[in-house]
Amino acid sequence: MSSTHTNLSLLFGVAFVSLATGFYLGQTIPQLSSKPAKKTAPDAPQEESDEEYSEDESDYEINSLALNDVPGEVKMALVVRQDLKMEKGKIAAQCAHAALGCYRLIATDPSKQSYNPVMTERWLHGGQAKIALKCKDKEMMDELYAKALSMDVNACVIHDAGRTQIAAGSATVVGIGPAPKAVLDQITGDLKLL
Secondary structure, three states: OOHHHHHHHHHHHHHHHHHHHHHHHHHHHHHHOOOOOOOOOOOOOOOHHHOOEEEOOOOOOOOOHHHHHOOOOEEEEEEEEOOOOOOHHHHHHHHHHHHHHHHHHHHOOOOOOOOOHHHHHHHHHOOOOEEEEEEOOHHHHHHHHHHHHHOOOOEEEEEEOOOOOOOOOOEEEEEEEEEEHHHHHHHHOOOEEO
8 A cells, every 4th residue: 555545544534533523522512511601791701611602503404416516626614704803712613613513514414415425525535625714794694604505505604602702692603615616616705814
């Protein structure tokens, strides 16, 4: 077996274990915590480690199988609202939630309409490309979400639990894809990099 093939096999193995671990933790940790959400005074110390999130209950499962015929690189877009003025660590955490949410839509449950193992494999094989973009407010985020769904691209809106910097239930990030870059650019091509 060639060294390149061995390295790719190892890389895919590590990526799979990492994603499986993240999925497992995402499924079990919220159930282990029975603490209710609490509001803190603006001056109170903030505990980033207590952060929770929820995926939008109205996220739709989109059958994206038709996109498998579109050639080229496959990417995921993570679009962050700018009007919330989130700090860098908060943005990173919310983007991680969105990436996992999108992955769960297409890769983890064969009974879901959104399950697309071909697109998942293309994305994983291509290095799990992600791009962080910004939008001005929730209205623009809602438009991006609707446009993605109308183009048969799965999307996941992340809502914050409100434990740290912003109000509970605030939509913070929309994850879009994975989808072929040519299709993703039709949705997010006008946005600026974060």
